[in-house]
Amino acid sequence: MAKLPMKKMELIAMLTDSKKIVELLQRRGVVELCENNSDELENASVSSVVGSFDKFRNTASAAVDILDRFVPEKVPITAMFSGKTEVATDDFGERAMHLEKIMNCATELIRCSKKISDAADEVARIDVRHDILKQWAEFDLPLNFKGTATTSAFIGSLPYMTDADGLKELLPEGCYAEIVSASKEQTDLFVLCSKESEQETENVLRKASFLPLQEKEAKTPQQLINECIEEKKDLLKQSENAERRIKELASARRELRFAIDYLQMRKDKYEALNSLGFTENTFVLTGYIPEKYVEKLRNELEKKFTVYLDFTDPGEDEDVPVLLENSRFSAPVEGITKMYAMPSKKDVDPTPVMSFFYYLFFGMMLSDAGYGIVMVIGTSIALKKLKLEESMKKTLIMFRNCGISTIFWGALFGSWFGDIIQVVAKDYFGKNIDSVALWFEPLDDPIKMLLFSFGLGIIHLFLGVAVSFKMTWDEGKKLDAVLDTVPVYMTILGVAPLAAGILTDVPSILKTIGTYVLIAGVALIILTSGRSSKSVFGKFFGGLYALYNTATGYLSDILSYSRLLALGLATGSIAGVINLIGAMPQNMIVKTIVLIVVFIVGHTANMAINLLGAYVHTDRLQFVELFSKFYTGGGREFSPLTVNTKYIRFKEENINE
DSSP states (O other), X not given: OEEOOEEEEEEEEEGGGHHHHHHHHHHHTOOEEOOOOOTTSBOOOOHHHHHHHHHHHHHHHHHHHHXXXXXOOOOOGGGGGSOOEEEOHHHHHHHHXXXXXXXXXXXXXXXXXXXXXXXXXXXXXXXXXXXXXXXXXXXOSOTTOOXXXXXXXXXXXXXXXXXXXHHHHHSOTTOEEEEEEEOSSOEEEEEEEESTTHHHHXXXXXXXXXXXXXXXXXXXXXXXXXXXXXXXXXXXXXXXXXXXXXXXXXXGHHHHHHHHHHHHHHHHHHHHHTTSEEOSSEEEEEEEEEGGGHHHHHHHHHHHSOEEEEEEOOOTTSOOOBOEEOOTTTGGGHHHHHHHOBOOSSOOOSHHHHHHHHHHHHHHHHOOHHHHHHHHHHHHHHHHHSOOOHHHHHHHHHHHHHHHHHXXXXXXXXXXXXXXXXXXXXXXXXXXXXXXXXXXXXXXXXXXXXXHHHHHHHHHHHHHHHHHHHHHHHTTOHHHHHHHHHHHHHHHHHHHHHHHHHHSOOOHHHHHHHHHHHHHHHHHHHHHTTTTOSSHHHHHHHHHXXXXXXXXXXXXXXXXXXXHXXXXXXXXXXXXXXXXXHTOOSSHHHHXXXXXXXXXXXXHHHHHHHHHHHHHHHHHIIIIIIGGGTOOOOBOBOOOOOOOOSSEEETTOSTTO
8 A cells, every 4th residue: 555645634623622632632643733823713822731741751750760770670681672561541540640649759769869869979078078087187186276375376288298307497496396197299287386476487388388277166186087987877877768768669660650651641732732723612623644544533533522524635735744554565664664764745655666675685695594594483482472562563574574585595595504504414424415505505606696686686676667667657757757767678688698798608699689679778868868958969968978877877786786695695604614613623522512602602693793784785775776766755754643652552542453
């Protein structure tokens, strides 16, 4: 079916039903709303409500992050593929009634986290203070001591190391100086002088970069150290209590996740209300809906509400969204099309066009039947055992189909985990097996494989040209369709046997036929490609330019298909080296152990690397070589109002379920 036909929907209903109708549309997920642009209708002001939902959602998300940090959830590796938790509508409504309690729990988690954070900051500050005070531990006077009635005291440090003799030379006569502690970085000291020499002593110390110790409390260093120790203990105890409380609240993780999704749904609903147009008693909703869902939605809305519904064909100038729907064979590669661009109004959906060749090329590039078996088994188990989201399900089906193709090509080329069959037969049973290939081994005849790759490439390109022919023909430009397609076919088919003759023997009759077909194709390109020009010279040189573009463009495109050979050889060569390394030991027991270990590790790494390579280069052959012949893209993907959740999904989420 490819691109689903769209209808423009207009709905008029009572104002009192607006929220319920929007909720129903959100659950069904089949209508993309349009903004209200009518000056005669009023818009709803929902920014403050949306802001509140956003704030509460952020609070719940922060609470979940706190639980994930302090109480990591132990989940099996399969959970990442399991998708969202299904929730019945009745259960959803019942849990929503406890939202206030859930949000109180989230607030408490945030408060506990803040206590832990604040305590950590305070402990860091105390540790710094404690390290400073430790240097003064032997000093038995209060650190804020300023002297007596007849003396003045200075307590502080110099930013360098000195000794008693150095201080004696530095200070005025009659001063008493005591070094409390000293290191390479600084000297902590106590200086006592008479009131008369206070100013002189202060000036001397200032010039020496003396830094006075700032301490307000009249306590000795040891007393202050003891206070630091006690204060730190209290802070650590508070932090432990807060962390313990977080762990006690870990059971609320499920409900907090529910709150995140619930609040996101409420936010989306109110944002949708902003798209509606309102009168005093009614509201108007417009949007796009796939034609296949029209009757089901019409029946449901008319059964539950008093509504006026009108479904019409969109205008030519409207920006109609695109929704793809393909067969079970093609649908898994829809994601590849979306990765490139959605089809525009004039485009056909390229998914069914490329799907067969996508699987074909992927299998040729990986081309190991053993790897294909692993892919098919792994994806089949995941598809059967796990509850997957639709996008993940399509991805796994795509790789399963690619695995089937890989088994097919691997069997044709005789690669089963490389040459492991031959290695085991020779080293353990003393039998020499030349080949298990059903067709041929690319390593033994790479030229044959290269020519085969080019042949498939030509067919692939011709498919793109054929689609372009159909699109032009359907537009009513039948002559243009023929003249833009047939000469290209003739030119490429004429060149093919001549070019193949450079690498292998080609029957002379084919070369002769190819020469005549090539001449005819070139002549047609020169004579017809410049037909849009009004002058003779314009037509001629336009034809030459088209010939140049055809020759260079298609040559580079066809050469691109040599990657089918390159990646296939890479997979087989590396697999063979892995088996060779594993079979190197002479002792049979050691050989068996080494072979098993090297086999598992080596083939796992080889499969992973070449899976990535096959995926990337198969995509490239579609995007660059195939799509360039007929596809422009630029369409906008259908984006309906739906349940945009992270953790849950409704059992009756879509109208067609």
